[in-house]
Amino acid sequence: xxxxxxxxxxxxxxxxxxxxxxxxxxxxxxxxxxxxxxxxxxxxxxxxxxxxxxxxxxxxxxxxxxxxxxxxxxxxxxxxxxxxxxxxxxxxxxxxxxxxxxxxxxxxxxxxxxxxxxxxxxxxxxxxxxxxxxxxxxxxxxxxxxxxxxxxxxxxxxxxxxxxxxxxxxxxxxxxxxxxxxxxxxxxxxxxxxxxxxxxxxxxxxxxxxxxxxxxxxxxxxxxxxxxxxxxxxxxxxxxxxxxxxxxxxxxxxxxxxxxxxxxxxxxxxxxxxxxxxxxxxxxxxxxxxxxxxxxxxxxxxxxxxxxxxxxxxxxxxxxxxxxxxxxxxxxxxxxxxxxxxxxxxxxxxxxxxxxxxxxxxxxxxxxxxxxxxxxxxxxxxxxxxxxxxxxxxxxxxxxxxxxxxxxxxxxxxxxxxxxxxxxxxxxxxxxxxxxxxxxxxxxxxxxxxxxxxxxxxxxxxxxxxxxxxxxxxxxxxxxxxxxxxxxxxxxxxxxxxxxxxxxxxxxxxxxxxxxxxxxxxxxxxxxxxxxxxxxxxxxxxxxxxxxxxxxxxxxxxxxxxxxxxxxxxxxxxxxxxxxxxxxxxxxxxxxxxxxxxxxxxxxxxxxxxxxxxxxxxxxxxxxxxxxxxxxxxxxxxxxxxxxxxxxxxxxxxxxxxxxxxxxxxxxxxxxxxxxxxxxxxxxxxxxxxxxxxxxxxxxxxxxxxxxxxxxxxxxxxxxxxxxxxxxxxxxxxxxxxxxxxxxxxxxxxxxxxxxxxxxxxxxxxxxxxxxxxxxxxxxxxxxxxxxx
Amino acid sequence: xxxxxxxxxxxxxxxxxxxxxxxxxxxxxxxxxxxxxxxxxxxxxxxxxxxxxxxxxxxxxxxxxxxxxxxxxxxxxxxxxxxxxxxxxxxxxxxxxxxxxxxxxxxxxxxxxxxxxxxxxxxxxxxxxxxxxxxxxxxxxxxxxxxxxxxxxxxxxx
Numbered sequence: 001x002x003x004x005x006x007x008x009x010x011x012x013x014x015x016x017x018x019x020x021x022x023x024x025x026x027x028x029x030x031x032x033x034x035x036x037x038x039x040x041x042x043x044x045x046x047x048x049x050x051x052x053x054x055x056x057x058x059x060x061x062x063x064x065x066x067x068x069x070x071x072x073x074x075x076x077x078x079x080x081x082x083x084x085x086x087x088x089x090x091x092x093x094x095x096x097x098x099x100x101x102x103x104x105x106x107x108x109x110x111x112x113x114x115x116x117x118x119x120x121x122x123x124x125x126x127x128x129x130x131x132x133x134x135x136x137x138x139x140x141x142x143x144x145x146x147x148x149x150x151x152x153x154x155x156x157x158x159x160x161x162x163x164x165x166x167x168x169x170x171x172x173x174x175x176x177x178x179x180x181x182x183x184x185x186x187x188x189x190x191x192x193x194x195x196x197x198x199x200x201x202x203x204x205x206x207x208x209x210x211x212x213x214x215x216x217x218x219x220x221x222x223x224x225x226x227x228x229x230x231x232x233x234x235x236x237x238x239x240x241x242x243x244x245x246x247x248x249x250x251x252x253x254x255x256x257x258x259x260x261x262x263x264x265x266x267x268x269x270x271x272x273x274x275x276x277x278x279x280x281x282x283x284x285x286x287x288x289x290x291x292x293x294x295x296x297x298x299x300x301x302x303x304x305x306x307x308x309x310x311x312x313x314x315x316x317x318x319x320x321x322x323x324x325x326x327x328x329x330x331x332x333x334x335x336x337x338x339x340x341x342x343x344x345x346x347x348x349x350x351x352x353x354x355x356x357x358x359x360x361x362x363x364x365x366x367x368x369x370x371x372x373x374x375x376x377x378x379x380x381x382x383x384x385x386x387x388x389x390x391x392x393x394x395x396x397x398x399x400x401x402x403x404x405x406x407x408x409x410x411x412x413x414x415x416x417x418x419x420x421x422x423x424x425x426x427x428x429x430x431x432x433x434x435x436x437x438x439x440x441x442x443x444x445x446x447x448x449x450x451x452x453x454x455x456x457x458x459x460x461x462x463x464x465x466x467x468x469x470x471x472x473x474x475x476x477x478x479x480x481x482x483x484x485x486x487x488x489x490x491x492x493x494x495x496x497x498x499x500x501x502x503x504x505x506x507x508x509x510x511x512x513x514x515x516x517x518x519x520x521x522x523x524x525x526x527x528x529x530x531x532x533x534x535x536x537x538x539x540x541x542x543x544x545x546x547x548x549x550x551x552x553x554x555x556x557x558x559x560x561x562x563x564x565x566x567x568x569x570x571x572x573x574x575x576x577x578x579x580x581x582x583x584x585x586x587x588x589x590x591x592x593x594x595x596x597x598x599x600x601x602x603x604x605x606x607x608x609x610x611x612x613x614x615x616x617x618x619x620x621x622x623x624x625x626x627x628x629x630x631x632x633x634x635x636x637x638x639x640x641x642x643x644x645x646x647x648x649x650x651x652x653x654x655x656x657x658x659x660x661x662x663x664x665x666x667x668x669x670x671x672x673x674x675x676x677x678x679x680x681x682x683x684x685x686x687x688x689x690x691x692x693x694x695x696x697x698x699x700x701x702x703x704x705x706x707x708x709x710x711x712x713x714x715x716x717x718x719x720x721x722x723x724x725x726x727x728x729x730x731x732x733x734x735x736x737x738x739x740x741x742x743x744x745x746x747x748x749x750x751x752x753x754x755x756x757x758x759x760x761x762x763x764x765x766x767x768x769x770x771x772x773x774x775x776x777x778x779x780x781x782x783x784x785x786x787x788x789x
Numbered sequence: 790x791x792x793x794x795x796x797x798x799x800x801x802x803x804x805x806x807x808x809x810x811x812x813x814x815x816x817x818x819x820x821x822x823x824x825x826x827x828x829x830x831x832x833x834x835x836x837x838x839x840x841x842x843x844x845x846x847x848x849x850x851x852x853x854x855x856x857x858x859x860x861x862x863x864x865x866x867x868x869x870x871x872x873x874x875x876x877x878x879x880x881x882x883x884x885x886x887x888x889x890x891x892x893x894x895x896x897x898x899x900x901x902x903x904x905x906x907x908x909x910x911x912x913x914x915x916x917x918x919x920x921x922x923x924x925x926x927x928x929x930x931x932x933x934x935x936x937x938x939x940x941x942x943x944x945x946x947x
Contacts, residue, residue, distance in 0.1 A: 201925050
């Protein structure tokens with residue numbers, strides 16, 4: 001392994017601009033003559049309106065225009081879409097309600113944009129926005145997914161009776177019944193997977209600019225996938241033909257999924273820029289982010305697991321109601337279906353699995369993928385059932401898992417996924433060692449002497465990522481393919497640019513992708529640039545999410561590098577006057593096999609462009625190759641997380657005193673970066689389990705609407721993590737990479753809740769397990785024990 | 790519109806500003822020093838931390854006019870003659886950043902922690918002192934490592 005190749009902990013090239021404050025985030029960009037946009041948003045969760053009075057606002061100082069949904073519709077700007085078709089059990093398609101970028105006649109959630117003020121300064125736009133009046137007719141609202149389908153619930157969209165979007169299922173309903181009939185033990189749980197707000201620290205932003213001389217639009221946007229944004233805004237929203245829209249994602253400050261989707265604000269910024277003839281800039285305020293960024297999770301589930309007399313799992317069934325919010329966001333339909341139910345086998349051999357999912361509309365912010373997207377929800381169900389089952393049956397939790405682990409691969413689960421490779425015993429074993437599990441009982445006793453309750457919890461998770469094989473997802477309803485693209489451009493001087501369809505918003509691609517190229521071509525890592533984020537520069541790509549940039553993005557680069565090597569060898573063969581088959585390429589040098597005749601990389605690249613050594617008939621000049629890589633399978637990272645907590649029973653305060661993560665990500669490109677991804681994922685999982693929760697009241701008001709009330713994890717909420725890895729190479733891509741971006745967020749919540757319930761001796765505690773929740777669970781359980789005694 | 794004068798990164802600057810202008814807006818929009826970031830609207834995230842007269846301040850929570858006559862240091866003013874501040878180096882060496890958005894505020898806050906708590910910082914101290922700085926990417930593990938290393942380096946140690 002070289003100092004800058006695959007497997008090396010290379011320090012990041014991109015850090016230079018970030019640590020010196022020279023990053024270019026969207027809000028750092030100012031276009032000449034730009035005006036500022038401020039949205040007027042519905043203060044009501046559910047309301048009809050007929051008139052928006054903009055006259056007074058339009059007269060305010062500095063105002064260029066005040067625009068509403070009526071003007072948007074008159075300009076024939078199309079609606080936002082959900083791009084993944086899901087059918088209900090009865091074969092009917094999902095009920096996708098119209099979602100205009102500015103509400104036209106009906107507001108469906110607090111924060112739903114109804115108008116926009118464009119002014120010289122943001123302050124002037126905000127002042128004018130206060131003068132916009134809307135004749136809201138307030139309707140009753142429903143925010144709770146468990147109540148959305150009840151008789152008498154407010155109907156949000158005519159197209160969806162009982163607010164039901166789809167009623168989907170996976171598995172064999174008869175076979176699962178038989179499995180449960182034969183069970184010796186059944187564990188049953190009611191689980192709420194709490195709603196979260198992603199809250200990347202950089203708020204969303206968009207700058208729309210229209211050049212009337214060329215009829216060309218440019219959009220600067222905090223997006224994880226500029227080409228997808230371009231395609232949707234061009235082809236579906238109808239803003240402009242695709243070739244007349246450029247989308248630029250500059251530096252983006254975190255995404256976690258929330259910046260995948262195409263939102264109203266960028267559509268309006270583009271449209272407004274053409275209407276007012278000036279660039280239009282919008283930047284979310286944090287309170288606005290809470291009311292407009294897609295939220296995550298929000299499932300209500302009843303789940304059951306059937307065991308035989310030896311603790312072998314016979315079956316799992318679950319019924320989930322998934323809250324998709326007021327409108328269907330871009331990928332929303334896929335999250336509680338094909339990203340969720342297909343992972344209900346966990347790491348275990350489970351003969352029968354059946355899952356029903358009802359997706360519902362409520363008067364809340366739309367819900368879509370957020371780090372893990374469906375897989376944290378699945379892992380929580382499986383790992384809580386296994387843990388509670390173990391406790392109920394009196395089998396040691398690690399042992400029950402071991403008894404049920406899948407041991408041979410490939411393994412076809414009953415829920416579509418075929419796991420390719422893994423060794424779940426190995427990660428569990430390593431994690432137990434690192435966590436010093438054998439001395440836990442001692443630590444628990446010691447803690448008890450100080451009046452503290454210690455608990456330990458496991459989460460042996462698996463996920464499907466490296467999203468995704470296009471035909472497979474197409475057959476499941478996806479409107480897009482999920483391949484990835486790369487172009488490798490070798491310059492005459494031998495330096496290299498890699499144009500990737502992926503996009504980094506913290507993942508370090510400028511370094512890790514360069515490591516791959518450096519090792520493969522034998523050139524210094526400083527001679528390699530990674531180019532991403534601009535649809536004018538880079539060929540179509542699907543972007544970064546779903547832990548795909550390593551498995552899919554880098555595989556595309558490998559394919560392009562294969563072509564580069566082949567072409568370069570042809571050039572070298574002409575230079576060295578040898579047969580192409582005799583050329584060996586190693587460590588940046590081309591050699592004629594068995595001789596000392598060689599040519600250096602830089603000479604070959606120069607010759608490719610000077611083209612003096614070969615004729616145009618024999619070989620095209622140049623050294624630039626592209627590739628599109630479509631994975632043949634998902635990848636299946638898996639591992640074991642062990643969380644150890646200490647609870648103060650007097651206050652309910654829980655301290656995480658130890659965290660062990662042993663993950664199998666296949667081949668690791670840069671261990672420092674991979675560990676960083678694990679740390680960040682665990683932090684978000686701990687946030688879900690202990691601190692975070694988006695709360696709506698019965699009027700549909702978001703009570704947790706700022707960082708004052710929505711608890712973001714701070715440094716003192718988290719421990720130092722012990723992170724290690726095992727490796728089973730991924731057999732389905734050239735590098736053997738599985739991906740690592742989401743694993744921490746997928747594994748963590750179950751580990752935390754398993755640990756806390758172990759500590760306090762209750763069956764369950766709801767997420768977030770705040771001090772108050774834990775204290776109340778203790779009181780309730782003490783009360784029940786007293787009553788029983 | 791009042792006029793405000795201050796020194797920013799060693800340079801005297803003067804401007805007429807809307808009285809509502811926050812210091813962070815003045816730095817970003819008037820002076821085009823966009824390294825200081827805005828991440829929230831309730832003064833919690835810390836992405837806006839700068840130094841005013843030698844102390845860490847959340848620049849979103851003071852008006853530009855309140856900095857009249859003050860000495861302001863932003864992330865852009867840390868490196869001298871192209872040489873990075875030891876705390877900046879420590880963040881790179883220890884992978885203390887991912888998306889980079891919270892990083893300027895983290896680094897400025899970290900330097901202030903060292904000023905107040907010294908060069909041999911314990912993990913617990915660093916974690917508690919970071920109450921006012923939120924990161925969504927790193928899980929803080931490497932930020933804590935970076936700050937401990939940067940603190941030692943600032944004393945001339947390693």
